[in-house]
Amino acid sequence: MVAHHSTCKMMEIHHSEHMANKTTLEKIAKAAGVSITTVDRVVNQRGGVSPKSEAKVLEWASRLDLDRRIFRAHVKSLRIAVLIPSPSNPFFATMRDAFHALEGSSEDIRMSCFIHYITSPDAVVTAKKVKELAGQYDGIIICSPDYPVISDAILDASKSVPVVTLVNDLPTSGRIAYVGPDNRKIGRAAGELMGRFIGRDGGKVLLMLGDHRIMGHQEREMGFRAVLRERFPKVRLLDIVESEESSERAGYLAKTALLTEPDVSGIYNVSAGNYAIAQTLQELGCGESVILITHELSPRRCELLKSGLVDAVIDQNPRMEARKSLDVLAHHFQRSEMENSPDPFTPFEIFLRENCPNL
Numbered sequence: 178m179v180a181h182h183s184t185c186k187m188m189e190i191h192h193s194e195h196m197a198n199k200t201t202l203e204k205i206a207k208a209a210g211v212s213i214t215t216v217d218r219v220v221n222q223r224g225g226v227s228p229k230s231e232a233k234v235l236e237w238a239s240r241l242d243l244d245r246r247i248f249r250a251h252v253k254s255l256r257i258a259v260l261i262p263s264p265s266n267p268f269f270a271t272m273r274d275a276f277h278a279l280e281g282s283s284e285d286i287r288m289s290c291f292i293h294y295i296t297s298p299d300a301v302v303t304a305k306k307v308k309e310l311a312g313q314y315d316g317i318i319i320c321s322p323d324y325p326v327i328s329d330a331i332l333d334a335s336k337s338v339p340v341v342t343l344v345n346d347l348p349t350s351g352r353i354a355y356v357g358p359d360n361r362k363i364g365r366a367a368g369e370l371m372g373r374f375i376g377r378d379g380g381k382v383l384l385m386l387g388d389h390r391i392m393g394h395q396e397r398e399m400g401f402r403a404v405l406r407e408r409f410p411k412v413r414l415l416d417i418v419e420s421e422e423s424s425e426r427a428g429y430l431a432k433t434a435l436l437t438e439p440d441v442s443g444i445y446n447v448s449a450g451n452y453a454i455a456q457t458l459q460e461l462g463c464g465e466s467v468i469l470i471t472h473e474l475s476p477r478r479c480e481l482l483k484s485g486l487v488d489a490v491i492d493q494n495p496r497m498e499a500r501k502s503l504d505v506l507a508h509h510f511q512r513s514e515m516e517n518s519p520d521p522f523t524p525f526e527i528f529l530r531e532n533c534p535n536l
Contacts, residue, residue, distance in 0.1 A: 209233040228315050232511040254287045257506060258314040262295050266449050267475040275499035286507040300324035307331055311338050318502045320344045322390040339509050341502045345393040353509055356502040358493045359522040360393040364400025367470050370489050371443050372409030374468045379411025380442025383434045387422040387448025394447050401445060415441060420450050428453030435461055443468035452477055455486040474528055476536040483530055490528045498523050
């Protein structure tokens, strides 16, 4: 008789738990404006639910004071495409490694990154790649020059998946956010350093961009020129040239300028090719007299800093940028809470010979 009573009691408990669970699912479904079947599919990882509907379910699970972690453990893993330039550029090799390193730490938000490279200088090829990725992935993180055809492709892709622009913004692309530094402020910092290093007597400076279609390069140029105009009027721009992201061309442009204008006092290189430029300075015997300021810390640039051939490196921390771009998408999909920051940009650091770390 006791055993029978105990069995009945257990059945009542299971029934109550089932009803409570059903009530919970119904509340979420009603609040999120989806069917209870959709909520059930999310909770039990049955598939067939769009990321948008899934995000609504997670959002209302949180708003109703339910433990989101319970749901997060069941939701499907989102596939995020990361489209960046070739890792032959040391900065993008570091960026690639940063995304790979985040794989293990992204389990709590159930997102996996898949790296793709921009393999052609033809913007039409990149635009086609963007369209392909939009049909294969749940979100896209992209670093690309600002060609109209690429921005249009991203605008079209953003209608179906969220897109985050990384390092270089494409403001007319429909992206949900830009992750990267304030490039105009970086350019101003470079201008301040150049003006102070050259001194009151002033001199001529060669400004070398990688590609003027990269908005970040444009903004650095504007910030650099603005500071020279405001505070260092005796520091004059000799020329603004483009290396086309080629190390060999960067060395050639530097050598041409130094041979035709022997009184060059500084070079501000916005992009790649610093080793070639430093070699040119050394060959021409002006490594100590010409100031060289550039970007992105790497083992080789640390060596150039310590040798005195490079005077300052402004670094934007690609590891932090990779992390933040994933945080933005996780917040978009209601898989994490993101702190509101008064500054939307990622910070940057200035490295001199004295504070250069051992990489």
